[in-house]
Amino acid sequence: MALSFTSSSAVHGSSLYSSFEQPKDSFLDAQFGSSQPLGWLNLPSTAVKFSRRRCAVKPLNAEPKRKDSIVPSAATIVAPGWVEKVEVEDYEKLANELENASPLEIMDKALEKFGNDIAIAFSGAEDVALIEYARLTGRPFRVFSLDTGRLNPETYKFFDEVERHYGIRIEYMFPDAVEVQALVRSKGLFSFYEDGHQECCRVRKVRPLRRALKGLRAWITGQRKDQSPGTRSEVPVVQVDPVFEGMDGGVGSLVKWNPVANVKGQDVWKFLRTMNVPVNSLHAKGYISIGCEPCTRPVLPGQHEREGRWWWEDSKAKECGLHKGNIKEETLNGNGTVHANGTSTNADLFVTENVVNLSRPGIENLLKLENRKEPWVVVLYAPWCQFCQAMEGSYVELAEKLAGSGVKVGKFRADGEEKTFAQQELQLGSFPTILFFPKHSSYPIKYPSEKRDVDSLLAFVSALR
Incomplete structure (x- = not known):
């Protein structure tokens, strides 16, 4: 999917924009604009706190089309002694x-x-319906899309x-x-085609998406329950x-809205x-679910729309990583297998040459x-x-960044028979638990934060190495 940002003044006559901090180490980001990196969210609490502050700033790589598209600065002035309220x-x-x-x-x-x-995630497929619904509300709206560099010319x-x-x-990430x-x-x-689409999607789609979402408090997707029987059948509207x-x-810290979750694909097309x-x-050429050109093909009459995506992989786990939270424990994950009794064996995680698998x-x-040779x-x-x-x-990104730095990155599967040992000897409280073993100390230091994005993890390691 292509991820970009846009805004529309709609009927209200003024657009609100958010700022995205530019990374300093990316040529493309320097050319086109980007937000700061985003880490993985770890705990899907349903009661969430969001501050009510707002700011008027320019969106990614877009110039306002009207002089009144920027909120007057007076609107952002805070009275002395004002205490910010928090919405739960x-x-x-x-x-x-x-x-x-x-x-x-919705x-x-x-x-x-x-x-x-909040912004609409637009993939270049039938989720144009989201933009039409946003227009019909009469409210200002923003749109973003991911340009992977491998999309079809169409x-x-x-x-x-x-x-x-x-x-x-539309402003692209x-x-x-x-x-x-x-x-x-x-x-x-x-x-x-040989080792699965996850690595390529992580580089071309997931990481740019993470940067984009770091500048938002909510996003809007075109997910529908009937799109993928293995991963989206229980998608809620919010x-x-x-x-x-x-x-x-x-x-x-992020809310996900799925306004067409309960709408059938044929009804979306009637609306369009x-x-x-x-x-x-x-x-019109038989493509229903549209992604990158090498990973998308037309489907035959009677085939499910997701059969045109990553057709060489298992049909029950077709997510590129943008909606990975849809994949449940019992769902196939990559190379996972399902046994005759209905139980599943999940594929392992953190599979890369930069992460050592510890027994x-x-x-x-x-x-x-x-006295370790390296931390x-x-x-x-x-x-x-x-x-x-x-x-x-x-x-995995942390391991890539630390490769050759003198810091070893490892993993230890601590469930099943190893759970008691991990709880008693390794400070395991809940999964995942991250430990740092200093170079000159036998006692491991437990990572205390719920923030598990690569920048936070790097800061933790850098402070202790």
């Missing part, structure tokens, strides 16, 4: 209340509640048509040029995002035809050493744990 929202309860609401009503509620701090043309039709500017270069040089252009975090960081909005020309004797030896950071995990799955990308 139970999103599980709200999801139940909106379960039978129309997509228009969209209106989302835009009303989050204003400038998709790029479609983006341009959407911009012209709605009078908006791009993958890091250095990361893409390293992946292609080491594994070639089509490695995903939820605390179980994978990503927003601008405030930490537990429950009725409203006479532009659609991607690939749809029970290995972790015991690490505990006994008082270690080790995650205690369980492959079935959704919070461990959520931090997989950031931990």
